[in-house]
Amino acid sequence: MTGRDETIGREFFRRAPVRCARELIGCTFVWGGCSGRIVETEAYHAVGDPACHTFSRPGARAFVAEQDAGDAYVYLNYGMHWLFNILVKGPDGEGFVLFRALEPMAGVDSMRERSPRLPVEKLAAGPGRLTRSFGIAGADHRAKFLDAPGSVIVAGPSRGILSGPRIGISKATELPWRFGERGSRSLSRPFP
DNA sequence: ATGAAGATCCGG
DNA sequence: CGGATCTTCATT
Numbered sequence: 001m002t003g004r005d006e007t008i009g010r011e012f013f014r015r016a017p018v019r020c021a022r023e024l025i026g027c028t029f030v031w032g033g034c035s036g037r038i039v040e041t042e043a044y045h046a047v048g049d050p051a052c053h054t055f056s057r058p059g060a061r062a063f064v065a066e067q068d069a070g071d072a073y074v075y076l077n078y079g080m081h082w083l084f085n086i087l088v089k090g091p092d093g094e095g096f097v098l099f100r101a102l103e104p105m106a107g108v109d110s111m112r113e114r115s116p117r118l119p120v121e122k123l124a125a126g127p128g129r130l131t132r133s134f135g136i137a138g139a140d141h142r143a144k145f146l147d148a149p150g151s152v153i154v155a156g157p158s159r160g161i162l163s164g165p166r167i168g169i170s171k172a173t174e175l176p177w178r179f180g181e182r183g184s185r186s187l188s189r190p191f192p
Numbered sequence: 193a194t195g196a197a198g199a200t201c202c203g204g
Numbered sequence: 205c206g207g208a209t210c211t212t213c214a215t216t
């Protein structure tokens with residue numbers, strides 16, 4: 001054993017959303033028999049960020065008020081893709097971390113069954129592909145997965161963290177709140 | 193009731 | 205580059 005595998009708990013998500021998003025790069029996400037290295041995330045701020053759901057959706061504001069830091073925020077985008085976020089909630093701000101890409105580690109066979117057409121390195125390269133390959137869906141909305149058996153996030157090193165503008169949004173496009181692992185072949189898109 | 197927008201992905 | 209597909213929210 002190399003020991004010191006550091007499990008990330010709820011308290012990790014009680015700091016600023018941007019910091020959470022950045023520090024998750026290089027960590028390992030384990031879910032339902034599959035795991036992957038977190039190589040791309042984005043931060044959203046519940047206050048003052050027009051790109052965040054809380055800006056235009058009362059339901060999202062209620063979610064932030066009612067749920068705890070570390071809970072899953074899962075929603076259907078474009079009527080066909082589930083997107084996975086973690087609620088951030090603490091003294092330095094509230095918001096979400098969107099999981100945008102993972103490098104597959106364990107459970108690749110299961111992932112390939114769910115996403116038959118994708119090469120291994122692309123199985124979770126994108127927020128919609130990620131949930132599809134890992135089997136994350138609407139039933140997981142509000143899940144307290146960090147307390148549940150079978151799911152965990154383990155701290156891990158990064159070779160270097162890139163940052164740039166968030167992808168696929170039309171508001172607050174200038175904020176560099178997208179983070180990625182330098183050199184990863186599983187990014188949803190290259191960094192500028 | 194109706195319409196628009198949306199943190200995407202795939203195929204041609 | 206367009207189409208798929210459906211929920212949330214604001215407006216009529």
